[in-house]
Amino acid sequence: MKNIRKTLNLVALALTMTVLSCSGELSDDGAPVELVVTNTQNLQILDLAPNTDVDCTESIGTINLLLIPKRDGVSTDFTQVRITRYRVSYQRTDGGRLVPAPFVRSIDTLIGVGQTANISQFLVIEPDALSQAPFAALLPQNGGRDPDTGRPFLKMDVIVELFGETLGGDRVYDATRFPLDFCYQCGGCE
Numbered sequence: 261m262k263n264i265r266k267t268l269n270l271v272a273l274a275l276t277m278t279v280l281s282c283s284g285e286l287s288d289d290g291a292p293v294e295l296v297v298t299n300t301q302n303l304q305i306l307d308l309a310p311n312t313d314v315d316c317t318e319s320i321g322t323i324n325l326l327l328i329p330k331r332d333g334v335s336t337d338f339t340q341v342r343i344t345r346y347r348v349s350y351q352r353t354d355g356g357r358l359v360p361a362p363f364v365r366s367i368d369t370l371i372g373v374g375q376t377a378n379i380s381q382f383l384v385i386e387p388d389a390l391s392q393a394p395f396a397a398l399l400p401q402n403g404g405r406d407p408d409t410g411r412p413f414l415k416m417d418v419i420v421e422l423f424g425e426t427l428g429g430d431r432v433y434d435a436t437r438f439p440l441d442f443c444y445q446c447g448g449c450e
Contacts, residue, residue, distance in 0.1 A: 290430060291330070291425075291426055291430035291431065291432050292329060292330055292331070292339055292426070292428075292430070293327050293328065293329055293330060293339050293341065293373055293426060293430075293432065294327070294328050294329075294330055294432070294434075295325065295326075295327055295341060295343075295422065295424065295432040295433065295434045296325070296326040296327075296328060296434060297323060297324070297325055297326075297420075297422055297434035297435060297436045298323075298324045298326075298436055299321050299322065299323050299324060299420075299436045299437075299438060300321050300322045300324060301320065301321040301438055301439075302319055302320060302321045302322075303319060303320050303321065303440070303449050304439070304440065304441060305440070305441045305443065305446065305449065306320070306384075306385075306440050306441065306442050306443070306449060307443055307444065307445065307446050307447065307449055308390055308395060308398060308442055308443065308444045309444050309445040309446075319449065320382075320384050320418075320438055320440070321380075321438060322378050322379065322380045323346075323378065323379040323380075323382065323420060323422070323436060324376065324377075324378055325343065325369070325371055325376060325377040325378070325379070325422070326375075326376050327339075327340075327341055327371045327372065327373050327374065327375060327376075328373070328374065329373055329374070338426055338427045338428030338429075339372075339373050339426050339427070339428065340370055340371065340372045340373070340426065340427050341370070341371050341424045341425065341426050341427075341432050342368065342369070342370050342424050342425065342427065343367060343368070343369040343370075343371070343377075343379075343422050343423070343424035344366065344367065344368065344423060344424050344425070345364055345365065345366050345367060345422075345423050345424075346364070346365055346367055346379075346382060346420055346421060346422050346423070347362060347363070347364045347420070347421040347423070348362060348363055348364075348365075348382075348383065348384060348418060348419070348420055348421075349362035349419045349421070350362070350416045350417065350418060350419065351416060351417045351419060352408075352414070352415070352416045353415045353416055353417055353439065354406075354409050354411070354414060354415035354416070355408065355409055356394060356406055356408035356409050356414060356415075356416075357408050358393045358394035358406075358407075358408060359394065359416065360385065360386075360389045360392065360393075360394070360395065361389070361392075363383075363386050365382070365383060367379065367382075369424075382420065384418045384420075384438065384440070394406060394408070394414055395414070395442065395444075398412065398413070398414070398442070398443065398444040399444055400444070400445070404444065412443060412444075412446070413441050413442060413443040413446065414441070414442040414443075415439075415440075415441050415442075416439075416440065416442070417437045417438065417439050417440075418437065418438040418439075418440055419435055419436075419437050420435060420436055420437075420438070421433065421434075421435040422434055422435065
């Protein structure tokens with residue numbers, strides 16, 4: 261009986277490992293290249309108040325892309341990658357629960373093996389999100405404080421996921437995070 265149980269546990273472990281190693285849309289499957297995404301962050305604090313001097317939401321930072329071969333001898337014929345879209349989502353880091361709705365935007369960036377590319381024009385907040393939770397709570401007419409934390413600011417990671425595929429049709433993906441504090445009339449962008 262113990263041997264059967266032990267065998268069943270080993271079979272269950274093997275099945276679990278097989279399922280976990282299977283890939284879906286968020287992996288780069290059998291692509292011969294790997295997309296590596298990092299960022300250079302310019303701002304830590306994002307003032308949501310209208311500012312005539314500078315649009316803070318467009319100077320968050322730069323997304324850096326690097327395309328590397330997974331093994332030696334990778335042909336460069338069909339391994340260039342076209343990045344076609346990015347998805348922005350949020351994760352609270354201050355204990356709050358409410359986050360803005362995620363959104364997807366189209367882009368068109370081509371990158372070759374061993375090359376780098378930068379994306380500096382991207383949205384981290386949709387304009388209409390400022391009138392919705394959780395940002396709306398920071399407005400003076402709504403109390404100026406987050407109802408979850410009682411603070412006049414929100415702390416969250418802005419997660420930017422990039423999706424594309426090689427010219428040969430293999431999917432690639434990677435993501436980066438921008439930790440930001442969001443506030444309203446707190447002195448500008450820093």
